[in-house]
Amino acid sequence: MTRAVIFDIDGTITDTNPLLLEAIQRAYKEFTGEEKPKEYFVFTLGIPSPETVRKLGIPEDSSQDFVRRWQDLIKEAMPRVRLFPGMREVLETLQEAGIPMAIVTAKVRSEMSYQFDHLGLNHFFRVIICAEDAPRPKPYPDPLLLACKKLSVAPQEALFLGDSVYDITAARLAGVPFALALWGALERERVLGMHPDFVLSSPRDLLKILRKGLRERAKALL
Numbered sequence: 351m352t353r354a355v356i357f358d359i360d361g362t363i364t365d366t367n368p369l370l371l372e373a374i375q376r377a378y379k380e381f382t383g384e385e386k387p388k389e390y391f392v393f394t395l396g397i398p399s400p401e402t403v404r405k406l407g408i409p410e411d412s413s414q415d416f417v418r419r420w421q422d423l424i425k426e427a428m429p430r431v432r433l434f435p436g437m438r439e440v441l442e443t444l445q446e447a448g449i450p451m452a453i454v455t456a457k458v459r460s461e462m463s464y465q466f467d468h469l470g471l472n473h474f475f476r477v478i479i480c481a482e483d484a485p486r487p488k489p490y491p492d493p494l495l496l497a498c499k500k501l502s503v504a505p506q507e508a509l510f511l512g513d514s515v516y517d518i519t520a521a522r523l524a525g526v527p528f529a530l531a532l533w534g535a536l537e538r539e540r541v542l543g544m545h546p547d548f549v550l551s552s553p554r555d556l557l558k559i560l561r562k563g564l565r566e567r568a569k570a571l572l
Contacts, residue, residue, distance in 0.1 A: 352560055353507040355444060356452045356497050356526070357475075359466055360395060361513035361534030365432050366465070367395055373423035378406060381416050392536050396488060396516035398456050398481040425464055433469070434533055436553040441474045443557055452477035452497040456487050456516070477501055489516040491524035498526065509548075511556060518544050529556065 360366045371388040379385045394402045399417055408416045444451055451474055457465060459480045472478065477500040484492035498505050505525040510517065513534040518541055521528035529548035530541050542549065548559055 351507065352449075352509045352527070354450045354452065354498070354501045354503045354509070355556070355560075356454050356494060356501075356508055356510045358396075358510075358512035358514070358517050358531070359453060359455045359457070361536065362511055362517075362531040363433060363437055363471070364466070364469070365434055365534065367513075367534060367536055369427040369430060370395060370424065373420055373427060374402070376423055377416060377420035380419065381408065381412060395536065396456050396514040398458060398487050399461065401487075421461065424461075428465065428468070431465075431469070434531075434553055438471075440553045440556055441471065444560075445474055449560070450476045450501050450503075452479065452501055454479045454488065454493045454497050454510070454520075456481050458482055489519035489523070491520050494520050494524040494526050498524070509560075511550070513541070515540055515544070517541075518546055529559070 357363055360370060371391050374391045374394055375386065375388050378391070393405070399420075403413045403417060441451070453475050455462065457480055459482060462478070462480050466472075477497050479493045479497050481487040484496045486492045494510060495505065498508050501508065506527070508526050509529055510521045510526045511529045511531055512518065512521070513531040513536070515537060518528045518530070522544070527547040529550050530538070530546040532538060532549055532551050533553070535541055550556055550559070
């Protein structure tokens, strides 16, 4: 039975992936003079910014300026950020049902402060795990295991809702059941090929599978 729900942010709670890709694409072109399609940068979604800079091959002497420009472009895009339809309703319903919730994100804490806090959703989450809070970020299991510990649930009693390969990999390694947020997944075929425990077409589908679990639990107790 699911006793807690853990959420990714980008592509799961917020419709931010297109904006994030636009920002990294622009910053990369400004610093390298090379224009690459947005699809090239999909791998950057879901990993911490220091790792992104390293994988993009940005020289160390310009890495801080690159990150600063990249983050400024993200800040400019923040007014356009929207929640996926039905997400706030889902969070409210889970809160009313007394189901504890957590966030596990690859954002560092400073990025979290301007990319998410302004949405006014933090009060829904008992635990928020950022990239620097665990020894290793996603796709390693450490952040999910830390979230479960702080929520006082066993990994198998939690459910992780995410949209990326990094999310499902972390869930598998942590032993946490995984639900694919199909509405935000940019590499859906890759994630589907890894056989998520649940495939959700809309945020409200999360309530359906949780209610089903509660009904099955009740029948087992009869």
